[in-house]
Amino acid sequence: MLRNIINEYLVAKKIPGGVIHVQQGNVVLYRDSFGSFVTNTGEVKEITMETVFDIASLTKVVATLPATLVLLDKKQVSLKDSVQKYIPQFQYPNINIEHLLYHNSGLPADLSPPVKRGDNRDVLEEIFSVNPIFEPGKTVVYSDLGMILLGKIIEEVSGETFDQFVEREVLIPMGMKNTTFNPKEEVRSLIASTEYMNGSYVQGVVHDEKAYMLNGVSGSAGLFSCLDDLVQYVHYWLHPSDQTVFNPAWLQDCHQKFFKHRGLGFEVWNGKDTEVTISTDWSIGSFGHTGFTGTSIWIDPKEKLFVVLLTNAIHYGRDVPKKEFRLEIHESVYETFIKKESTNYEKLD
Template sequence: MRVQNLNRFSEVKLSSLVKSCYYIGMRSFTTLPTLIFLLANPVSAQDHPESSNDLSEELEYQLHGADSLVSSWVDSEIIPGAVLLVSKSGETLLHKAYGWSQLFSYGEGQYKDNSPTPNSLQKLDVPIPMLTNTRFDLASVTKVMATTFAVMLLVDQGLLDLDVPIFTYLEDFRGKEKDHITARHLLTHRSGLQQWQPIYYQASNPQESYEVIRNLPLEWKVGEGYHYSDLGFMLLGMIVQEVTGDRLDNYLADQLYSPLGLTSTGFIPKPLENKGEQGVEFASTSHGNPYEHRMVHDLDFGYTYKRDPNQWNDWRLYTLTGEVNDGNSYHAFSGVAGHAGLFSNAEDLNRLLNLLNHNGAYGRKRYLDVGTVEMFWHSHKRPLGWQKSQISNTVIFSHSGFTGTFVASAPVERLSIVLLTNRQNKGLTGNGRYAELAALEQELLQTLTSDLRLPREYN
């Protein structure tokens, strides 16, 4: 960020500006970067109707609103804890931890009779505090922060064609309708594949999992409508391995995460035999997999499993900490899958978002061609891998994860938002579901995108 002529601030009292920034810092906003942001982006009356002091007040108001919003959800115990990070043009404006990384332990569990009761869990006498560098199980945020990135890299290198049948790479993935499925269909959830199945009922490793998916009938015609599918991203992870000869986690570590300096991002963050171990490094998630158990056993829950639900019974009976929540990723893919399994913290995720916001470059290095980023985000009505929405004139690309994670980017404004929660640690409610976070995510976006455009001279 370049520092412009400070004479433009002749009408602003510097002491007042510093006082305002200090107030932001006292609310856990990053004081120095915020001060630099305000000093480096002066606004003349000719260029913008607000004064530079108004800009600082607007930022303070919006960041305070975001802070208060997340605090209210934690204080009301809807979620045990959270980490929020907001950055603009690469400068972190807010990075704060709330509540607890673990508030409940397994107790009696929540598998009973498909009618879980919250009080069957054990509330910790001494909860574990959430930290700003706490690592989270990202669940389906894996789809964009791992698998989609890997596909982008391969497209960028000319190693993967999104519009040829996927049997080009997975040679025995054939069938009258399946022959028409492309990687683009998988990325946009239009492949016709089933949305979810407990693959672990029939498979215990990636090869067996592939065979199960390959033999499943399609649920819809290829290209017929949007049907969000975990299975499609499982296949994308396998395609990455077939093309590169390297497993998804190793490929990303070598080609993206390590070069970017990400120290808290990766799959299988600790040996799987350390089951239920408590520690401040990871946010605890669910207490076993009672939600998936109900998906299979309760026909009225909204999912269909046509086989015997009792043919498999290796359910985890402990609180998950540093171990992937998703049953298919854990049991069928050993923790490394294209749909789920990635762990990270807010700072690393913010760096990945900033790379996309800056059209594939970070620091002085280019990781993706500008055209590749354009292709995945802007060349189609529906972006590739991501979900697209709009608030007023702000276009937002985002993705959420079942564990309570959320990432969002407004590339024109170069705004990045990372919200990580451990909603599952509070357990299932009486209706057998976890706390719904869509309202929190939407209000957070509205709070932070009302008017955060850069002054004209900065662009």
């Protein structure tokens, strides 16, 4: 069934390609690679299990959130600390770190006007002085700006660049060997290209415009990763007591303590707020995140089920039906493997 959905989108040229891993407990239910991409030199390459993707906003939970947990556990920061404590030029003392993680800080979703790739703008200075659109803690507006601020706080506290701190304290301890900001030149040709711009495809360079302006490194976007690294990442959240990198209590709090449909960093299906981007068929308490390029992770602690789905969707442009594709995939996973309690697991090497 999953392969049928994938083939339908591939044949209709709605999705160019991707990789998927579905697992419940220790059993791999489905694993596949599909489709292709065009390199920035015009060569067509098939997507494999080893293909690296620009994971876009998954950066928020794969890099920024774990890096924040490291500082919280070391008591170098507190959730209630004002952003202004670490960034004095930020103008609003009543916005704190917890607000940034819950996306209820009052900060808008993006800068206005939105940043374009060819702009010459100081993104950080604009964020420092942006006007909030509501009082902190009142509602949820998913904001890139808040996570960029959080990345800056991590730099101020650690005394390192954000990418250096994330590599040392998060990626290396978690064993994510193929996950990085600003991939080296020699591996860029192996990375799935994103959007066609200015006569060629963006390949191995961050797609997100604000992260691009920030030299490829931000708390909101910029990370590149592959399927197996993100499968490894998910195990930390499903089995918090079986690891020693993070305090298990913090890992649990991130999805068990939530405001509306947002946990600390994650989106959470709370059974009420239908803004959730993944199928509401999944268990209440399921959580995860998505990325603009066509990436997603979704985890169901009750069923010990998860899906890592990485696509290069915007290879075909920004209007592709990536949300519909993701929804169909996740609904099919639950229908096939949970509702029907199927034992006829599809396994592809």
